[in-house]
Amino acid sequence: MQGHRGPTQVSAAKDYYSRSRREIRSLLPSRASRILEVGPGAGFTLLWLKSIYPDATTFGVELNQALEADLREHADVAIIGDIDELISRVGSKFDLILLLDVLEHVPDPTRTLQAITRKLLMDGGRVIVSVPNIAHLSVTVPLLFQRRFAYTDSGILDRTHLRFFVEDTAVKLFNDSNLVVKDGLITGLEGPKSMMLDRLTLGLLTHHLAKQYIMAGELTGGPVAQPRINWKKSRLIS
Template sequence: MSCYFHHVRQEIRPLLPRTATSILEIGAASGQTLRWIRTIYPDAMTTGVEINDAVAEELSRNADVAILGSIDECLPRLKKYDLILLLDVLEHLVESKAVLQKVRGLLQPGGHVVVSVPNVAHLSVAIPLLFKRRFEYQDAGILDRTHLRFFVEDTAIGLMNDAGLKVSKGLISGMQGYKAKTLHRLSFGLLKHHLAKQYIMLGEAIDGEEPQKPFSWRIAE
């Protein structure tokens, strides 16, 4: 089975709120991230939604509540949560904005959503397009052949805003390697958005027409 189903998304730690009592992860895979997050919020109730029934047994061990099925199928069975995770999910959906709007409706007052999406402006995509006029779908990564939506910084933030969420904090992921760190340093940060493989955002519900305020992207460790 792909390592994706057992990956722990510890890089989201700087975005997590101080407290959470009811946590939902959509696209929870085998629930490893939920298992880890219980070490931060030991008294929280965790719920994992996953479409792949091959990991059902493992998910049921790692989450208090395991729900199998597509997002639309599972929405009527979900409750209210003060922390919701959608990590590497929305790019796979035809109606990503509509789904995120529905998920926003599951937030308790003062709740938070953590969303990650891939950055199609990454150098691994941009350079072949520029010099070879070519891109090739892959089995995983930014050009995963199952991706239906592609994002850059503005469209990632715009997706959140269109769903009624403001981004209060953001992480750039994918710059942990030596080459990326060196390019980031030598370019004085000017290549930051071409070295980002993912944008990870902390969203909060917008009241009325509250505008998106500027924020600084941090580099994920």
């Protein structure tokens, strides 16, 4: 049972659910006809995707029932409930599936990703996943110098996170689900201080400045041979 939220927490939650994840633009396929977002919040990313793929049918599967009205307004099909229980209700397969800031909240991210992609991703379709980077300086510096960390209401140490990732484990999540990472994006380097620090260290701190890894991938027919990933740096503040 959740405790009472103050005005600041409620405002932050509203902003979180109202985000449009436009930083994924470079990872999108050239065409999409059926789009599924798991954990779409109020559906603003699906609304934005509709402007890119006007003929596509958009589906949102959201656990938070309080967001149902907003989601129905912004998606063609809104389904409220847990994705594991509702896979059969979304119909045929999709050529684009989004799981943005979702898998760190589930007990077994690999099992969840496998179940969704095996049953719902078309051959040649694309899945885009974002996960937080626990190696970010905001976490590692207090650990190194103060021997402490503190859970927060949002961000990398969100108290609702059940799993944590670094680059290797983020990629392993994909590969263990028979997915190969085709394109990768890191966020967190959009601000002037982060960009300057990244330049001054000649990129040596890039993966300590990364707040998220966003990966776009496809199913493979067998064992995954993961090529080296050329991580792009997001310059769009989301």
